[in-house]
Amino acid sequence: MIADIKKRALHRARILEGQLRGVEKMIEDEAYCVDIITQTLAIQKSLGSLNKLLVENHLRTHVTDMFDEGGETRDRAVAELLTVFELQQNRGA
DSSP states (O other): OOHHHHHHHHHHHHHHHHHHHHHHHHHHTTOOHHHHHHHHHHHHHHHHHHHHHHHHHHIIIIIHHHHHHOHHHHHHHHHHHHHHHHHHHHTTO
8 A cells, every 4th residue: 555545544444443432332322313323424424535545545556557557457457446436326425
C-alpha cells in the first residue's frame, strides 16, 4: 500500500472500531432507536470513506501495473473494477 493511504485507512478503521463499540454499548443500554440508527448511518459513511481510500490505493498501484501489463491482465483489472462498481450499485450507496 501507498504509505499515506495506508496511514489514513488505518486511522479510518480505528475510528470505525470505536464507532461500532459505541453502537454496541448503545444497544446494551437500550438507547433511543433513532440515536442508534443515526450512529449506524455515520458508520456507513465512514465505511464509504474507507472504501474510497482502498479503491484509490488499488487504482494507483495494482490497476496501474495491470494496465501496463496489457492483454488478459488488463482485462482482469477492468473486470475487477466492474465487479466493485456493481457491488456498490447493488448496495444502494
